[in-house]
Amino acid sequence: MSKTILIGSPNSGKSLLFNRLTGLNQKVANFPGITVNINTGKSLAHPANEFLDYPGAYSLQAISGEEKVAVEAFYTALEDSEISTVVCVVDVTRLEKGLIFALQVINACAEKQKPLVIAANMIDVLEQHNLDLDLAGLERTLGVPVVAVSAKSGSGLEQLQDTVINHRDLPTTYDSDFIASDESITHRQAQQLAEEFGPKGDLLINAQTRLDAFFLHSWYGGLSFLVIMYLLFQSIFTWAAPVMDGVESSLQFMAELILPLLPEGIISDFTADAIFGGIGAFLVFVPQIFVLTLIVGMLEDSGYLARAAVICHKPLRLFGLTGKSFIPMLSSVACAIPGIYAARTVDSPRKRWLTYLAIPLMPCSARLPVYSLLIAAFIPASNMFGGLIGWQGLAMFGIYVFGIVCGLLVTSLVSRTNKNMQSDLPFVLEMSPYRLPSWRPLLRNAWGRSKHFVTKAGKVIFLVTVAIWILGYFPNQGADLGQSWLGTMGQWIEPAFAPFGLDWKYGVAIITSFLAREVFVGTLGTLFGIEGGEENIISLAEHIQNSGLPVGAGFALLVFFSIALQCISTLAVLSKETGSWRLPAQLFVSYSIFAYTAAWLTFNIVQAIAA
Amino acid sequence: MTLWDLKQGTSATVQSFVSTLESRYKTRLSELGFHPGESISCVLSPSLGAPKLYRVNNSVYSLDDSVASLIEVGSAAGNAA
Numbered sequence: 001m002s003k004t005i006l007i008g009s010p011n012s013g014k015s016l017l018f019n020r021l022t023g024l025n026q027k028v029a030n031f032p033g034i035t036v037n038i039n040t041g042k043s044l045a046h047p048a049n050e051f052l053d054y055p056g057a058y059s060l061q062a063i064s065g066e067e068k069v070a071v072e073a074f075y076t077a078l079e080d081s082e083i084s085t086v087v088c089v090v091d092v093t094r095l096e097k098g099l100i101f102a103l104q105v106i107n108a109c110a111e112k113q114k115p116l117v118i119a120a121n122m123i124d125v126l127e128q129h130n131l132d133l134d135l136a137g138l139e140r141t142l143g144v145p146v147v148a149v150s151a152k153s154g155s156g157l158e159q160l161q162d163t164v165i166n167h168r169d170l171p172t173t174y175d176s177d178f179i180a181s182d183e184s185i186t187h188r189q190a191q192q193l194a195e196e197f198g199p200k201g202d203l204l205i206n207a208q209t210r211l212d213a214f215f216l217h218s219w220y221g222g223l224s225f226l227v228i229m230y231l232l233f234q235s236i237f238t239w240a241a242p243v244m245d246g247v248e249s250s251l252q253f254m255a256e257l258i259l260p261l262l263p264e265g266i267i268s269d270f271t272a273d274a275i276f277g278g279i280g281a282f283l284v285f286v287p288q289i290f291v292l293t294l295i296v297g298m299l300e301d302s303g304y305l306a307r308a309a310v311i312c313h314k315p316l317r318l319f320g321l322t323g324k325s326f327i328p329m330l331s332s333v334a335c336a337i338p339g340i341y342a343a344r345t346v347d348s349p350r351k352r353w354l355t356y357l358a359i360p361l362m363p364c365s366a367r368l369p370v371y372s373l374l375i376a377a378f379i380p381a382s383n384m385f386g387g388l389i390g391w392q393g394l395a396m397f398g399i400y401v402f403g404i405v406c407g408l409l410v411t412s413l414v415s416r417t418n419k420n421m422q423s424d425l426p427f428v429l430e431m432s433p434y435r436l437p438s439w440r441p442l443l444r445n446a447w448g449r450s451k452h453f454v455t456k457a458g459k460v461i462f463l464v465t466v467a468i469w470i471l472g473y474f475p476n477q478g479a480d481l482g483q484s485w486l487g488t489m490g491q492w493i494e495p496a497f498a499p500f501g502l503d504w505k506y507g508v509a510i511i512t513s514f515l516a517r518e519v520f521v522g523t524l525g526t527l528f529g530i531e532g533g534e535e536n537i538i539s540l541a542e543h544i545q546n547s548g549l550p551v552g553a554g555f556a557l558l559v560f561f562s563i564a565l566q567c568i569s570t571l572a573v574l575s576k577e578t579g580s581w582r583l584p585a586q587l588f589v590s591y592s593i594f595a596y597t598a599a600w601l602t603f604n605i606v607q608a609i610a611a
Numbered sequence: 612m613t614l615w616d617l618k619q620g621t622s623a624t625v626q627s628f629v630s631t632l633e634s635r636y637k638t639r640l641s642e643l644g645f646h647p648g649e650s651i652s653c654v655l656s657p658s659l660g661a662p663k664l665y666r667v668n669n670s671v672y673s674l675d676d677s678v679a680s681l682i683e684v685g686s687a688a689g690n691a692a
Contacts, residue, residue, distance in 0.1 A: 218658040426678030431671040
């Protein structure tokens with residue numbers, strides 16, 4: 001099988017092109033450096049050819065750790081005899097910038113005698129604005145095939161794939177005029193080529209500047225930022241609520257259908273309590289994860305997130321961070337793991353380390369089921385201002401903000417007291433053009449993230465749910481939960497959680513949630529299901545309301561979950577990224593102590609107010 | 612005069628980098644277009660000291676004061692395009 005490398009600058013549309021060429025669902029983001037792994041996929045038109053999507057790079061002269069890894073991987077791949085062609089993706093709306101990188105790639109390919117094809121992407125944007133590009137002239141001058149494509153519309157893809165296949169068999173010769181060792185010569189050549197063959201006029205850049213003047217305006221920009229972020233969280237509830245209700249009704253319908261068919265006893269109890277009670281309680285929150293991923297993806301692809309990074313830079317700098325920390329932190333709102341990977345884009349080692357400290361405190365989607373459950377149990381589902389603002393939505397917004405504030409306070413404190421890695425990289429951020437997002441990859445990505453979340457967390461949840469059910473069911477066949485093995489274990493640990501008003505059931509659920517936060521919901525579902533016997537299918541939130549838990553304990557749990565680092569996957573990925581278990585171990589211990597203390601304080605304050 | 616001093620809507624020519632700037636960052640800034648002899652325009656200067664937007668050819672970059680003040684530019688050459 002022959003292999004083709006896809007390489008290009010960030011925002012050249014390379015990842016979307018890869019998706020189009022291979023039919024694979026790779027995340028496409030309109031933000032510099034979002035691609036950090038090498039993805040592979042077979043060509044749709046020529047299955048014997050495989051495409052390798054290399055991380056976006058501004059230059060083959062790496063200055064950051066992430067770029068160094070990508071550039072070294074590219075040079076190593078060029079030595080591989082299986083690599084038959086290299087495709088360099090160039091954004092034709094910003095031709096000079098793309099050509100500087102393309103000329104560096106020509107140099108590398110000439111040195112290793114590898115054939116190169118240039119994919120002149122975003123040709124549809126030029127056509128929309130009646131702008132011309134002299135592709136034939138560029139091809140003639142460079143001496144390599146230049147194919148006009150649009151990754152968005154799909155035009156030119158067939159020709160690109162045919163060119164890749166045909167070109168790999170041709171002898172590799174490069175024009176020595178473009179094999180320069182000096183960076184300034186490369187830059188001058190790119191400038192001359194763009195002037196001679198590129199589109200003329202400032203139409204595109206002027207349109208972008210007008211939008212930037214709005215989105216980065218001191219007042220409108222700040223206001224639109226707040227509105228966009230607020231809508232993001234309200235929509236999690238308003239858009240996802242009907243689907244959540246649908247999932248809940250379907251589960252109830254299935255339970256009513258299946259349970260009467262089962263013989264009474266252990267099988268019926270297991271299906272009702274562990275399957276429908278435990279796992280069902282977790283599945284009902286998947287629609288929210290889908291909506292959140294979809295909206296964050298939309299903001300990324302539209303180019304707005306780069307503007308958000310500019311807006312956030314000055315305030316984040318006050319907390320020892322950079323505007324570039326905004327993307328990893330926002331990604332962590334979906335899941336800490338992609339957030340940790342995205343932190344590679346923070347080129348300053350010190351700022352990246354500080355970003356790692358903030359990430360576990362960002363309100364990730366694994367916390368969402370816990371927050372949703374506790375808010376449903378303790379906050380009334382009423383509205384104010386004629387239904388414009390719901391109390392539950394406001395509470396969710398508040399707990400999300402609380403997590404973010406905690407993260408910023410930690411980085412602020414550490415950045416002022418810790419002097420490690422003081423040497424910093426400068427803040428330079430490319431303002432990618434505004435684009436209308438492509439819905440299909442966004443929907444597929446949101447679906448993929450939800451599926452991955454369920455399958456990844458689902459295995460752990462199933463095992464924990466079954467283990468807890470067994471511990472709670474035996475030795476007396478579920479007759480008295482307090483006398484079960486789980487009940488006995490719970491009595492031992494109850495004193496640890498009693499200071500914030502929680503009984504042994506919550507203690508057990510907190511301990512099991514250290515595997516993964518969302519296990520808390522499944523565990524409680526199983527525990528209340530066992531206790532509730534045949535009536536376990538009623539909502540878990542109602543069970544909590546009926547259990548007489550003090551309101552202070554509900555708030556204490558919310559605070560505990562917003563701080564504690566209960567996620568084995570996050571700890572494992574963090575150790576991988578930092579090269580040791582030192583930072584994850586430090587964070588786990590310190591955030592556990594922080595969470596416990598804050599929860600105790602919250603319980604006492606809320607109880608005092610409630611009294 | 613440094614790039615950070617450039618007012619919104621004006622342009623200037625890059626003259627040099629402040630000597631304390633590490634060579635790898637000089638290379639990167641040059642690759643992005645901020646190299647001696649290049650004309651740069653300030654397209655947006657938000658208030659409250661937020662990073663400014665600079666246009667280099669057909670690309671726009673946001674630079675904060677910590678880096679824009681390390682790029683020395685010639686006197687303003689008039690209104691930006």
